[in-house]
Amino acid sequence: MFRFLIKVTIFLLVGTIIINTLAYIAESASPNPASQFLQLDQKALRSLLKHSSITKAIAIGNSHTFAISFDDLDIEGFPIGRAGGDWFETSFILKRVIPDLKEVDTVFLPVSYFSFYENNAAISEREIRRLHLYASLPSWSSIEGDYYHFLLGKSLSFFPITTVVRQDNWKGVFYAMFHFAPAHAQNLAIGDEAQCQYMKVSELTAHARSRATEHVQMAWDLNAKEPELYLEVYDTLADTIQFLKERNIRVILFTPPYYEAYTLHYQDLDFGTIKQMKASIKAIQAIADIEYYDFSTDREISMNAQLFSDSDHLNRCGRSLFSKKLKDIIRLDR
Amino acid sequence: MFLLGASYYFYMSWKAEYILLIVVSTLIDYFVALEMGRSESQSRRKKLLFISILSNLGFLFAFKYFNFFNDSVRSLFDYFNIFYGVPAFQVLLPVGISFYTFQTLSYSIDVYRGVQKPEHHLGIFALYVSFFPQLVAGPIERSIHLLPQFYQKQEFVYRRTIDGLILMGWGFFKKLVIADHLSVIVNNVYNNPTDFTGIPLWVATYFFAFQIYCDFSGYSDIAIGAAQVFGFDLMKNFRQPYFATSINDFWRRWHISLSTWFRDYLYVPLGGNRVSQWRWYSNMMVVFLVSGLWHGANWTFVVWGALHGIYAIISVVFARFWTNLPERSKNLLHPHFQTIIQIFLTFHLVCFAWIFFRANSLGDALYIVTHLFSGIEISRGYGLEVGGLYGLSIIVGAIALMEIVHLLQQQQSMREMLAAKPIWVRWGVYYALVISILMFGKFGITEFVYFQF
Numbered sequence: 001m002f003r004f005l006i007k008v009t010i011f012l013l014v015g016t017i018i019i020n021t022l023a024y025i026a027e028s029a030s031p032n033p034a035s036q037f038l039q040l041d042q043k044a045l046r047s048l049l050k051h052s053s054i055t056k057a058i059a060i061g062n063s064h065t066f067a068i069s070f071d072d073l074d075i076e077g078f079p080i081g082r083a084g085g086d087w088f089e090t091s092f093i094l095k096r097v098i099p100d101l102k103e104v105d106t107v108f109l110p111v112s113y114f115s116f117y118e119n120n121a122a123i124s125e126r127e128i129r130r131l132h133l134y135a136s137l138p139s140w141s142s143i144e145g146d147y148y149h150f151l152l153g154k155s156l157s158f159f160p161i162t163t164v165v166r167q168d169n170w171k172g173v174f175y176a177m178f179h180f181a182p183a184h185a186q187n188l189a190i191g192d193e194a195q196c197q198y199m200k201v202s203e204l205t206a207h208a209r210s211r212a213t214e215h216v217q218m219a220w221d222l223n224a225k226e227p228e229l230y231l232e233v234y235d236t237l238a239d240t241i242q243f244l245k246e247r248n249i250r251v252i253l254f255t256p257p258y259y260e261a262y263t264l265h266y267q268d269l270d271f272g273t274i275k276q277m278k279a280s281i282k283a284i285q286a287i288a289d290i291e292y293y294d295f296s297t298d299r300e301i302s303m304n305a306q307l308f309s310d311s312d313h314l315n316r317c318g319r320s321l322f323s324k325k326l327k328d329i330i331r332l333d334r
Numbered sequence: 335m336f337l338l339g340a341s342y343y344f345y346m347s348w349k350a351e352y353i354l355l356i357v358v359s360t361l362i363d364y365f366v367a368l369e370m371g372r373s374e375s376q377s378r379r380k381k382l383l384f385i386s387i388l389s390n391l392g393f394l395f396a397f398k399y400f401n402f403f404n405d406s407v408r409s410l411f412d413y414f415n416i417f418y419g420v421p422a423f424q425v426l427l428p429v430g431i432s433f434y435t436f437q438t439l440s441y442s443i444d445v446y447r448g449v450q451k452p453e454h455h456l457g458i459f460a461l462y463v464s465f466f467p468q469l470v471a472g473p474i475e476r477s478i479h480l481l482p483q484f485y486q487k488q489e490f491v492y493r494r495t496i497d498g499l500i501l502m503g504w505g506f507f508k509k510l511v512i513a514d515h516l517s518v519i520v521n522n523v524y525n526n527p528t529d530f531t532g533i534p535l536w537v538a539t540y541f542f543a544f545q546i547y548c549d550f551s552g553y554s555d556i557a558i559g560a561a562q563v564f565g566f567d568l569m570k571n572f573r574q575p576y577f578a579t580s581i582n583d584f585w586r587r588w589h590i591s592l593s594t595w596f597r598d599y600l601y602v603p604l605g606g607n608r609v610s611q612w613r614w615y616s617n618m619m620v621v622f623l624v625s626g627l628w629h630g631a632n633w634t635f636v637v638w639g640a641l642h643g644i645y646a647i648i649s650v651v652f653a654r655f656w657t658n659l660p661e662r663s664k665n666l667l668h669p670h671f672q673t674i675i676q677i678f679l680t681f682h683l684v685c686f687a688w689i690f691f692r693a694n695s696l697g698d699a700l701y702i703v704t705h706l707f708s709g710i711e712i713s714r715g716y717g718l719e720v721g722g723l724y725g726l727s728i729i730v731g732a733i734a735l736m737e738i739v740h741l742l743q744q745q746q747s748m749r750e751m752l753a754a755k756p757i758w759v760r761w762g763v764y765y766a767l768v769i770s771i772l773m774f775g776k777f778g779i780t781e782f783v784y785f786q787f
Contacts, residue, residue, distance in 0.1 A: 001490045001492075003492060004492050004496075011761070014765075015768070018765060018769065022769070022773075161772065164769075164772050164773065165772050165773075165775070165777055166773075169724070169725070169728060169773060169774050169775075169776075170773050170774070171722075171724045174724075
């Protein structure tokens with residue numbers, strides 16, 4: 001038995017070296033989108049903690065967080081948007097970083113239509129984001145009851161399995177290594193980020209339809225799987241707000257502008273979810289001093305396709321316009 | 335008790351309330367067997383056996399076959415415009431019900447026959463019924479093989495543990511690298527067969543033959559390997575079935591635990607081959623029809639079973655014809671060439687039957703059968719484009735590797751072969767296996783095909 005344990009240990013150690021070597025080769029040849037998200041998370045959190053002494057405001061949540069441009073809000077702020085991040089993760093991060101951010105007095109939290117029906121731990125395609133949370137945050141505790149993902153996430157740092165296990169089964173890596181031209185994903189964007197890239201109206205509308213359907217389906221699936229999820233998210237949000245208010249931090253909830261076709265299609269499929277989301281925010285406002293600004297159907301932005309990089313994300317120009325409008329309303333100098 | 339708790343927890347993690355079925359089935363057979371052991375009266379023992387058969391098959395019928403027969407009767411009534419008001423039974427099929435009911439039935443029948451003594455320890459018997467490695471998809475273990483093992487003191491044995499882990503790794507390779515890649519192409523064709531004619535139907539059928547083998551034998555390897563790690567020996571369930579030289583040989587190599595179950599508990603009690611010629615043919619057909627039905631509540635499975643029944647009968651008839659041939663005629667071909675032809679023919683007969691096994695309906699199956707030679711008018715490509723050339727390369731390479739291993743295993747077990755090699759060769763093979771699974775495996779939620787039975 002002892003001999004077996006020794007051999008297993010050596011086998012795992014050598015295996016770790018091999019896995020890390022393969023991960024390095026794969027990332028060098030053809031970076032995996034999933035591991036790019038992890039790298040972004042790690043970079044964002046490191047940067048935030050590095051600038052903790054001057055940061056006055058943070059925006060944190062899913063990718064809709066990036067609708068905020070602190071330059072246009074004219075404040076020292078830092079966005080921590082995590083693509084596909086859910087409320088449990090947002091709350092978890094806030095509770096761990098806020099004690100280190102002594103200067104922060106304002107927190108922006110995006111609320112999407114589907115925010116109350118998101119739980120990455122319950123969706124197999126999105127579990128990886130939960131693992132990324134634990135891999136990127138220097139904390140040895142987990143979201144309540146989430147020990148399995150915590151262990152896997154922590155092991156990612158020294159055993160990058162998710163970099164070796166690729167959706168394309170290493171096709172991109174081999175193609176890159178042997179200089180085969182991979183099939184490029186159709187690039188629908190016009191212009192680049194600096195020029196405020198946007199899609200043609202027809203393509204943006206098609207994207208809106210498919211994105212809204214995807215979000216609605218996710219909410220339905222999760223509601224069927226976890227009927228109590230809505231309440232759990234509500235409780236988590238309320239608890240997070242209380243945590244921030246106890247530290248005299250101003251809490252600003254917002255729903256960013258979405259392209260009109262996205263909202264229309266979402267409403268067609270599931271108006272109830274949107275209504276429920278707004279009712280929940282109202283209920284929280286009744287018990288806590290928080291602000292909520294709903295820009296989801298702002299006419300100036302929502303009807304202008306050139307302000308969107310895709311149907312539910314603003315491009316640089318859209319972010320600038322939205323942030324300026326938000327600044328006028330919230331008056332950060334008060 | 336730890337293993338019993340773990341086995342129940344394993345089953346309950348799918349749907350907790352269905353553990354009641356296993357518990358009830360266990361209790362019925364436990365007490366029935368004890369009573370049979372105490373009873374001297376043959377008639378009373380027969381009645382007790384009947385209780386066991388009725389309860390086990392009753393559960394199976396209720397959860398698996400009721401809706402099938404109900405729908406069939408409804409269709410018949412509708413055809414004659416007669417009102418039929420029996421509603422469908424809205425219930426999920428309990429995972430593994432076909433396997434554990436057959437396993438407990440074999441125990442009851444063996445006790446009745448006097449082959450097995452009744453098990454007095456309820457916990458041990460419950461573990462026999464619910465042992466987690468083989469609970470959901472076999473192998474269907476015999477009580478005389480498995481029960482005594484639970485009384486043995488299990489000690490850690492290095493070689494056995496390593497062999498078990500290697501077997502599990504090989505099972506995962508077959509499932510994740512071969513079966514799950516093949517399923518993408520097979521599903522693309524078989525879920526929309528009318529979009530294809532000719533070559534794509536052939537390709538999808540061949541691929542399904544390998545998919546179902548790799549999926550099921552992969553699971554069996556994982557189950558047997560896991561049991562081995564715990565110190566238990568489960569029966570071999572597959573023996574390179576596509577190297578079979580006849581249909582009878584195929585059934586001695588495919589799902590061995592089920593085919594021997596049917597042989598011992600249905601075919602032999604019906605009289606086997608110790609009856610008149612026509613009764614013998616009828617016995618074979620009954621066994622294969624029931625086997626088909628065991629696999630699923632759908633007429634496609636019944637037809638699949640019937641086809642194998644026909645094959646078995648024809649092979650018996652042909653065997654007689656072959657025996658009567660002059661020796662000179664039998665040796666026209668070189669023996670190796672003869673073997674290759676036999677393997678080739680048997681494989682294709684099996685593949686033809688797989689069409690019915692995989693098709694979603696009899697209509698689909700008949701479409702495929704009637705369009706195999708219909709040229710190559712393709713509206714959705716060959717069906718292979720869903721996997722892409724790269725995906726196809728993984729499949730072909732992995733199948734080639736698997737068949738090389740099978741060929742080598744004809745001479746010697748791979749584990750014995752590996753055990754004789756230096757450590758760097760052994761570890762190289764282990765790492766290659768694990769890394770190929772990580773790099774080329776299809777991960778995500780994919781079910782094992784035989785879980786639906």
